[in-house]
Amino acid sequence: MVNLKIKNASELMAIHKLICAVKRSENPDLPEALFSPLIASFADEVAKKILETRLQENDIEGAERWKHCLIVDRDSELIDLFKSNVKNGSWWENLDSQGKRDHIWAFFSPGRPTDEVIEMLTLL
Template identity: 30%
Template structure:
């Protein structure tokens, strides 16, 4: 395992913003990073670390704001980009439910859709 020293919260927040820009740009230069499970894992860990920093500092308001921000619904831009990406794909219609669920979670990370919205997307004829 390799570790990248992150100097402080500001650097971690900058990394978070870069990941969000790469994952959710409407016309991405690297669309393969949008649903990539490795990128999703990094985005999740960065976000969870930012939340833990606030929790350790006793900043309950910031923790709640991060958790609220992380909760996605179908009205968010990121969810709409997910649907656009699915509709442009040539593999979605032949993918099984587990593959679809995995892609949805990876695409949306570090955001979290509720199970109802995930199921809707899985069953949708995008």
């Protein structure tokens, strides 16, 4: 993993917002970033560091809000964005169940889809 020297929580949040801006765009300039395991791992690391920072600052309420905002449930607007990115691709239909789960993780990272969402999307 890349070692970054982050000076403060604001820089962590800036990196998080940058990742989400690239991954959540309806017309992404970098569509390969949407399902990239590398980008997903980096996004997870940043989210983990944000949580750790909040806990180190004894911001328990902020940490809980952060954990909650990462949950992707069936009502999330990200579900439609995901569907639009896989609907025209025969590549999705050719993936086995584990391959679909891996792509779901990569797409939603740093978000955490519920089991219900994962099951629903693997059936697409």
